[in-house]
Amino acid sequence: DAGGSGGHGEDETLQVLKFRKHFSYVNVDTSTAPGIDRARRLGLAASGMADVVVTSLLHDGMTLFSPQIKGRMFAMFRHPVERAVSLFHYVQDTQWKAQGGQLGVMTIDEFFHGGMAENDWMTRFLTNQPTKGELDEEDLLLAMEVLRRKCLVGLLAEKGESFARFERYFGWRARGEKERECREKKVQWAWPMKHRHDEVEEGTVTWDLIADHNRMDMRLYEYAQRLFEEQRSLFV
Numbered sequence: 001d002a003g004g005s006g007g008h009g010e011d012e013t014l015q016v017l018k019f020r021k022h023f024s025y026v027n028v029d030t031s032t033a034p035g036i037d038r039a040r041r042l043g044l045a046a047s048g049m050a051d052v053v054v055t056s057l058l059h060d061g062m063t064l065f066s067p068q069i070k071g072r073m074f075a076m077f078r079h080p081v082e083r084a085v086s087l088f089h090y091v092q093d094t095q096w097k098a099q100g101g102q103l104g105v106m107t108i109d110e111f112f113h114g115g116m117a118e119n120d121w122m123t124r125f126l127t128n129q130p131t132k133g134e135l136d137e138e139d140l141l142l143a144m145e146v147l148r149r150k151c152l153v154g155l156l157a158e159k160g161e162s163f164a165r166f167e168r169y170f171g172w173r174a175r176g177e178k179e180r181e182c183r184e185k186k187v188q189w190a191w192p193m194k195h196r197h198d199e200v201e202e203g204t205v206t207w208d209l210i211a212d213h214n215r216m217d218m219r220l221y222e223y224a225q226r227l228f229e230e231q232r233s234l235f236v
Contacts, residue, residue: 014043015049026044028044030040031055036057045065045066053071058073058124074170075151075153077153077156081211082156085108085210086197093197108200120135120215126146140219144220147223152165154228164235170236173224
């Protein structure tokens, strides 16, 4: 959402904004459906200003492109349990504790037992079913097909290899020592904004509780791991 900050989300024309000298963003917010619609109306894809569009709203994001101006999809996948644990602690520490109330002191087990946690986030957003009740086998198969046909898969557990593939596929190159240093910090997860929290061990009651809450995503992640191995042949 950086491109829409500072009131630039209401600009009537596209422009490239500079942040801290080293970062450039187009003045659009592709983290929301209204922001994507605005980017489409302003002709983001045709402008050629953006090298990469980052969004979790895959189906809204598709409207930015056309048969004449195509996009190429890539994504970094994280284990569903690890992602859920990280998200819970981040939101609790940065929002709920400051607000006071039950959510600020609730354990992660209580949160999932209470039915307040999102479930199968990856499958839902790949199939455009964010509000559907319980997902079914058809939803999972569709999500798998989207990945198989459309996505260059990266795994957070294989950060270095994933970044190398993205760079090679898109022809990205670090420009100078500062950019190379930045890349290495990201690959090694050595940056100050990383949120620290207690890990959940595989095989524990908590792990199984979260995994059961994300059954489709667990299977989808296993499929993404297989695709990651299959796509290795593209970079030999």
